[in-house]
Amino acid sequence: MGACTFGTDANLSSGLDSNTTGITTFSMPGWQLALWATAYLALVLVAVTGNATVIWIILAHQRMRTVTNYFIVNLALADLCMAAFNTAFNFVYASHNIWYFGRAFCYFQNLFPITAMFVSIYSMTAIAADRYMAIVHPFHPRLSAPGTKAVIAGIWLVALALAFPQCFYSAITVDQGATKCVVAWPEDSGSKSLLQYHLVVIALIYFLPLVVMFVAYSVIGFTLWKRGVPRHQAHGANLRHLRAKKKFVKTMVLVVVTFAICWLPYHLYFILGSFQKDIYCHKFIQQVYLALFWLAMSSTMYNPIIYCSLNHRFRSGFRLAFWCCPWVTPAEEDKLELTHTPSLSMRVNRCHTKETLFLAGDAAPSEATNGQVGGPQEGGLAEP
Template structure:
């Protein structure tokens, strides 16, 4: 997932007094984490998100994504656990991807929706530190896992390695993705502040913001760095790997075509690999297209701070965020559509059938 952190989006710059109210006007600026009201120079009634019709649409959109994401990703994890024929290395990586998407569905979207609608952090100090970290962690895990899947396929197909990665090595790689992601997401928990902001006399709201110790540009530097690490670099690696895989598969000559033996087995393996590679490439394309508008908007905000002054800034941010979050439920739909194994497993769950034929093995 998130070649960016959904919780690290640049928002309106505000000055937040520390809890003891010993406010230093020269203190570095900090930015709210999730969509929040623009605190300076904005006529709140003009904010489109305040409109009831817009709020209803947002509630329906987020609720649909949450329900589909939770059901779909839970089903993927369950069938891999239940059916022995699905317990392959690539499927374990896919299950890891589903866990990360499930984490986004449960820990990101509900809180983002409430924060967007109310414009105030009402979840307390502890969740102010934990939720952004969990969200950033899930995004990194999704991105790293997509890279691992692509590189594992590259290893199998381009270099003709017929032996699968051992399962203990697979689990070690999965553990490594979580450790690496935890390190990369750690600034989201370390550089954070929870406090109050007075909009007008007698009207104070709670906000959860980034708090960088150095220059005011530190947050922007981190944001752009994460954009590169979570989106552009991973997609470059994945694109290179699948381009080589596709070139290898297109240039493949089956035993039937060369007059060799075992033509049926060789052709079937080649067919499986082409179908599976198509599915995995489609997963990456959906991920990239879903996140592209959000990342473009994020990059524009980092480069030009006047974007923050737009009247529809929060609405645009939220629309792009909804589009990005669609990627969290898209994968289970792709599995059911493009992979016969998953389609059979999904149907077997509802029909209570224990037999799933291993027809689309990944790396043999």
């Protein structure tokens, strides 16, 4: 959390500070530690299970393999790894202020969280850009399969490069008999330079992409909601197609807003700590940090819940995935929802819809009916 307590850096990574020399004086009663452990364990279980299911739904069903959904897979993978490899270990470190996991994992813990958050938010940004091109500029070329893979690879490479400085200066120290995993920045770098680095990181992995997505979805929303459907087609596929696009935009806006709300207090906490370091010396700061860290990490578990709640196709996928649960009863329609291939007449109708609404290349006919996230025929990944 800070110089007086557990040692956390002024970034979002793993709650580790570069100049941690404080003595471990923060301890909790057993019942309090048990409550926090239960909350964090529930978070990890929901996030890992939910995101793994989302990945399975998309990759195991060809109809779901689309440009948009591949970015959703990338987002789910980053969230799954964040929950599995950062949440639990950082909770143990923050609770005990002792690093138990060795030097190699110390390097990993100072590299991966920034990487995963960058991948998460820029996967959302890529989805917004893909939707922007599909809806606002429908006749421009769309991303191909190789192009999509290149964008995903580029996101990971830039994320690793951004997190590398903190990983490079990671070190294991022993303070008052307690092992610490710290970021030992060079002494000649100056506190001002370090603050600038942290502010740049926060700007790149939070504020800048949120601004880009806000602008993109504002333009998309204005474009969709100002469009009308000819009166003689008001009850046909065109209207369903338009409604599906609006539902998709609402879904992704909810995903982005949830992410922004979960991470904002955590970033503000460290920005404030950069200017008021004495806040880390108060006993209550441990509880504040654990609450803010839980809120930030909880962003990894909400997306599967949102997809399942608002998307008919993902809801069918979750019923199929959890068929063994006594309270889940998958129907034959659920399987057809993920495997059924649109008929030729439906494809022709989709082309007619494009010409009428000027929304080419954006969704499949079934999307018009069910409003799934992404369409099975879009982006050249699974053309009929």
